[in-house]
Amino acid sequence: MLAKSVLEIKETPIMEIANFGRAYSNRTGKKIFAAWFGEGNQPTKEIIYREAINSLKNGQTFYTYQNGLPKIREALSNYMNSVFGLNLTPENNSLVTGGMLGIKIICDMLIEKNDEVVIVGPVWPNIRSSVILKQAKIKEVNLKLKNKWQLDLTELFNSISNKTKMVFINSPSNPTGWMLNESEQEEITSFIRKRNCWLIADEVYHQIVFDRDVSPSFLQFAKPSDKLIVINSSSKSFNMTGWRVGWLSHPEFLGEHIAKLVQISTTGVPEFLQEGFFSALINYKSIVHGVKNDLKKSRDLVFERTKNWNKIHMPETNAAFYSFFKVKDMSNSVEYAKFLIEKTQVGLAPGVAFGKSGEGHLRLCFASDLNYLDNILNRLKKELS
Ligand SMILES: Cc1ncc(COP(=O)(O)O)c(C=O)c1O
Numbered sequence: 232m233l234a235k236s237v238l239e240i241k242e243t244p245i246m247e248i249a250n251f252g253r254a255y256s257n258r259t260g261k262k263i264f265a266a267w268f269g270e271g272n273q274p275t276k277e278i279i280y281r282e283a284i285n286s287l288k289n290g291q292t293f294y295t296y297q298n299g300l301p302k303i304r305e306a307l308s309n310y311m312n313s314v315f316g317l318n319l320t321p322e323n324n325s326l327v328t329g330g331m332l333g334i335k336i337i338c339d340m341l342i343e344k345n346d347e348v349v350i351v352g353p354v355w356p357n358i359r360s361s362v363i364l365k366q367a368k369i370k371e372v373n374l375k376l377k378n379k380w381q382l383d384l385t386e387l388f389n390s391i392s393n394k395t396k397m398v399f400i401n402s403p404s405n406p407t408g409w410m411l412n413e414s415e416q417e418e419i420t421s422f423i424r425k426r427n428c429w430l431i432a433d434e435v436y437h438q439i440v441f442d443r444d445v446s447p448s449f450l451q452f453a454k455p456s457d458k459l460i461v462i463n464s465s466s467k468s469f470n471m472t473g474w475r476v477g478w479l480s481h482p483e484f485l486g487e488h489i490a491k492l493v494q495i496s497t498t499g500v501p502e503f504l505q506e507g508f509f510s511a512l513i514n515y516k517s518i519v520h521g522v523k524n525d526l527k528k529s530r531d532l533v534f535e536r537t538k539n540w541n542k543i544h545m546p547e548t549n550a551a552f553y554s555f556f557k558v559k560d561m562s563n564s565v566e567y568a569k570f571l572i573e574k575t576q577v578g579l580a581p582g583v584a585f586g587k588s589g590e591g592h593l594r595l596c597f598a599s600d601l602n603y604l605d606n607i608l609n610r611l612k613k614e615l616s
Pocket residue numbers: 269328329330331332355401404405433435463464465466472475476477
């Protein structure tokens with residue numbers, strides 16, 4: 232018999248839609264314009280992958296350091312310090328096999344059965360599943376959509392009890408594009424410090440911000456003794472989703488515990504991938520500049536073209552690469568996403584995948600080239616305007 236916790240995890244409705252779309256395409260021979268996953272259609276830049284190829288040619292194919300090569304941990308602290316004006320040391324950063332494994336390691340390291348975890352939603356489904364796998368109890372505090380998405384800090388603080396082990400906040404957010412500002416981060420940091428629980432900040436979209444340089448980071452308001460872990464990823468800022476490379480910024484004493492959990496999962500990020508990622512880190516300014524420029528054009532196109540569509544309410548956002556919009560009179564986002572595939576051949580993520588509060592919405596990932604996006608918008612217009 233399988234473990235109860237595994238049986239409790241359901242396949243995400245995003246995969247249900249992707250599988251439906253792929254089967255539809257195989258059956259009918261029609262091309263599907265997919266915008267259901269959180270990634271773009273641009274491959275990794277040569278300045279990154281050529282270092283991975285060189286490393287393979289040089290025979291760097293052996294087991295490696297669990298928390299990352301010393302030079303990678305140093306490059307990570309240089310990157311974080313330069314982007315956010317911090318004073319992190321290499322020992323404050325650990326390389327992991329994608330932000331996803333970072334989340335899993337955090338849950339394994341901190342949560343026990345029946346612990347309480349507060350999550351700000353709607354939120355990327357893997358976060359919720361990782362907590363469920365630990366048989367912990369989730370309390371969800373939901374963003375409210377007014378003109379834009381907002382978090383009620385009083386509601387967040389009231390939901391934190393003395394049983395709360397950790398509070399999970401993803402800003403900039405997938406799926407909503409909502410982002411905390413500095414004063415909110417400062418208030419949350421000092422509140423959580425007093426309550427002595429862990430604050431887990433998922434900041435994987437910190438570079439994907441269009442009206443300022445980067446999003447603020449909780450690390451800017453933390454003291455070295457704070458129970459704060461920040462999750463980051465190469466996926467979104469460097470077009471490296473398939474590489475599975477991410478990192479955690481954490482208090483120094485956690486390094487050895489992270490190393491143990493890396494040891495018994497992946498045993499470390501392959502060295503040749505670290506070499507590629509090293510090049511991404513030291514050349515980050517030019518790479519991110521290009522990625523952001525492209526995304527800004529895509530974002531502007533989506534908001535400009537949909538502004539008068541009367542069947543949707545699409546709040547403009549300045550961060551991450553999603554538009555999470557409400558569809559009037561739509562109560563079943565999975566069925567509606569299937570309908571859109573059959574009618575328009577466009578694949579969107581159903582809002583319910585991000586929690587109950589996401590129902591009634593669809594998520595469009597706009598991280599693709601303008602031609603592809605133009606096609607998507609032309610097709611959707613027939614149903615949504
Ligand atoms: C909010 C959020 N956190 C973490 C991740 C995981 O990123 P990675 O590709 O590094 O596993 C994603 C990926 O979609 C995400 O949207």
